[in-house]
Amino acid sequence: MAEEMRIVLRNYGKIDPLKIEDYINAGGYKSLAKARGLSQIQVIDEVKNSGLRGRGGAGFNAGMKWSFSYNTPADQKYVVCNADEGEPGTYKDRIIMENDPHTVLEGMAICGYAVGATKGYIYCRGEYPYVVDVLNKAITQAKAQGVLGDFDIEVRMGAGAYVCGEETALLESIEGHRGEPRFKPPFPGVAGLWGKPTVVNNVETFANIPIILEKGADWFKGIGAPKYPGTKVFTLTGDVVNKTVFELPTNMTIRDVVFGMGGGVAGGKKFKAVQIGGTSGGFIPESMLDTQVDFDSMNAIGATLGSGAVFVMDETTDLIDVIERITKFFEHESCGKCTPCREGTKRMHEILKKINSGKGSGADIAITERLGQVMTRACLCGLGQAAPGPVLTTLKNFRPDYNAKLG
Amino acid sequence: MADYKEIISAYKDLPGGIIEAYHAIQKEYSYIPEDAVVAAAQAFDISKARAYGVATFYSYLKVGKRGKNVIRICESAPCHVAGADKVVAALEKELGIKMGETTEDGKFTLEFTECVGQCQATPLITINSKPYGDVTTEKIPGIIAEY
Ligand SMILES: Cc1cc2nc3c(=O)[nH]c(=O)nc-3n(C[C@H](O)[C@H](O)[C@H](O)COP(=O)(O)O)c2cc1C
Ligand code: SF4
Ligand code: FES
Numbered sequence: 196m197a198e199e200m201r202i203v204l205r206n207y208g209k210i211d212p213l214k215i216e217d218y219i220n221a222g223g224y225k226s227l228a229k230a231r232g233l234s235q236i237q238v239i240d241e242v243k244n245s246g247l248r249g250r251g252g253a254g255f256n257a258g259m260k261w262s263f264s265y266n267t268p269a270d271q272k273y274v275v276c277n278a279d280e281g282e283p284g285t286y287k288d289r290i291i292m293e294n295d296p297h298t299v300l301e302g303m304a305i306c307g308y309a310v311g312a313t314k315g316y317i318y319c320r321g322e323y324p325y326v327v328d329v330l331n332k333a334i335t336q337a338k339a340q341g342v343l344g345d346f347d348i349e350v351r352m353g354a355g356a357y358v359c360g361e362e363t364a365l366l367e368s369i370e371g372h373r374g375e376p377r378f379k380p381p382f383p384g385v386a387g388l389w390g391k392p393t394v395v396n397n398v399e400t401f402a403n404i405p406i407i408l409e410k411g412a413d414w415f416k417g418i419g420a421p422k423y424p425g426t427k428v429f430t431l432t433g434d435v436v437n438k439t440v441f442e443l444p445t446n447m448t449i450r451d452v453v454f455g456m457g458g459g460v461a462g463g464k465k466f467k468a469v470q471i472g473g474t475s476g477g478f479i480p481e482s483m484l485d486t487q488v489d490f491d492s493m494n495a496i497g498a499t500l501g502s503g504a505v506f507v508m509d510e511t512t513d514l515i516d517v518i519e520r521i522t523k524f525f526e527h528e529s530c531g532k533c534t535p536c537r538e539g540t541k542r543m544h545e546i547l548k549k550i551n552s553g554k555g556s557g558a559d560i561a562i563t564e565r566l567g568q569v570m571t572r573a574c575l576c577g578l579g580q581a582a583p584g585p586v587l588t589t590l591k592n593f594r595p596d597y598n599a600k601l602g
Numbered sequence: 603m604a605d606y607k608e609i610i611s612a613y614k615d616l617p618g619g620i621i622e623a624y625h626a627i628q629k630e631y632s633y634i635p636e637d638a639v640v641a642a643a644q645a646f647d648i649s650k651a652r653a654y655g656v657a658t659f660y661s662y663l664k665v666g667k668r669g670k671n672v673i674r675i676c677e678s679a680p681c682h683v684a685g686a687d688k689v690v691a692a693l694e695k696e697l698g699i700k701m702g703e704t705t706e707d708g709k710f711t712l713e714f715t716e717c718v719g720q721c722q723a724t725p726l727i728t729i730n731s732k733p734y735g736d737v738t739t740e741k742i743p744g745i746i747a748e749y
Pocket of ligand 3: 284285676678679680717718721726
């Protein structure tokens with residue numbers, strides 16, 4: 196049976212997020228002091244050895260990422276916290292920032308010390324002005340207390356572009372430009388914000404840092420799945436009994452999430468599908484519910500862990516209608532920089548609209564599959580590469596739903 | 603109401619600050635006046651095309667007039683399956699306008715949005731960014747009456 200384990204959300208409901216004294220009394224900012232007593236390399240090694248992998252979707256080893264910036268000499272380096280959280284169904288970073296803003300600041304400051312950066316930015320989505328207020332209050336308090344030392348943090352607001360969650364588009368946006376992704380390499384760790392070495396990590400990734408410094412790499416490594424240790428914060432939505440936030444060790448299964456913590460399908464109905472990782476995630480049928488939720492196990496079934504959004508659909512859901520809606524999302528959010536995505540998302544939506552209205556044919560299905568494969572390979576950034584995921588996984592796992600709609 | 607020129611000049615020395623300036627203007631006006639884009643181009647020393655390009659790239663920013671209170675209805679998949687279409691119909695009926703339009707008295711504008719990160723309470727709308735969750739047809743008149 197799934198049991199919640201709160202690492203990231205350790206202070207949730209226990210402290211007043213707007214009182215730095217509460218955070219300090221709970222042991223806050225001790226890890227930063229501890230880090231500053233170690234060498235930069237020691238801090239990076241501790242994070243690397245913990246096995247912590249990015250919680251923003253790509254699952255890259257956090258300490259390894261830090262080492263790239265550390266190893267690149269520069270007169271200025273930056274730490275950027277990705278709080279753009281635009282993936283539909285996801286609200287975990289908001290929960291973390293609203294309830295424990297200082298843990299994010301502390302994680303960023305530890306990273307700043309480790310890589311040699313004196314300036315941090317939090318890029319928070321524009322739809323969260325109330326979170327921006329919380330963060331700014333926390334920063335003011337931390338500065339007044341002097342806990343951050345010479346590390347400065349500034350909040351910048353996104354403005355409703357999903358693609359700005361992609362790290363290089365995000366950097367473009369902080370620089371005041373249209374949020375169009377850059378070609379990689381160079382990666383941000385080497386040449387990021389204003390061309391300087393920049394660590395970009397997700398809110399949840401930073402929130403894990405203070406406790407890793409406190410309890411040590413070995414402690415962290417022992418939790419959850421060995422290759423993706425620690426916990427993951429999940430946000431539940433759709434036809435599920437408990438539409439709320441949970442933090443679970445990463446060796447739990449999808450079934451634990453949906454039927455354990457989630458309480459199962461609402462209204463006594465039967466389960467139809469679950470989409471994990473946000474709107475670009477794969478659609479998972481009942482037969483795959485015993486898969487572990489860690490990054491690699493999810494990839495192995497053609498799904499993703501992604502942001503940890505869990506969108507449950509009951510037996511009455513018209514899956515093809517949901518897929519049409521999702522293809523419209525990607526058409527809307529494509530930044531237009533590269534052709535396979537700009538044109539591909541538009542055509543994909545067009546075809547899905549046709550199929551959903553009962554006018555589609557077998558030929559339409561075949562061309563959708565082909566288009567999806569081209570986009571997965573040819574698109575410049577993760578948006579276009581992941582956009583066909585929901586279509587391709589439903590074609591694979593829920594083909595009868597398509598067949599039933601063909602004209 | 604603060605003049606947009608004053609707002610812009612408060613941000614002009616902030617590296618990459620044009621988006622912050624647009625946010626501040628929109629907070630005052632509920633939209634970005636066309637002339638403010640020209641003024642921003644001057645202050646940040648970029649071409650008008652670039653300043654306009656930035657302002658129109660982001661769906662949270664709106665160049666050109668809209669109502670005092672902006673009602674946005676989330677149409678992302680979780681809100682979609684929870685009945686966002688019913689909320690749209692009810693709001694259109696209550697205000698006597700269609701999506702994308704502004705009421706004659708300039709009080710309300712109706713817009714679509716993608717997920718605003720409050721998916722524990724679908725379907726969801728925001729009014730001037732304040733979220734209202736688990737919206738039903740019955741709740742709408744009460745919510746509108748707050749404004
Ligand atoms: C279209 C797109 C949207 C993304 N949105 C987010 C986001 O909202 N938050 C986030 O942390 N990472 C997002 N990412 C992943 C980032 O590019 C990047 O991998 C991440 O911020 C790195 O942090 P991490 O290593 O701590 O996960 C997105 C990627 C793509 C391609
Ligand atoms: S894949 Fe889409 S979002 Fe990414 S750069 Fe190309 S057009 Fe822009
Ligand atoms: S899906 Fe509507 S608020 Fe997230």
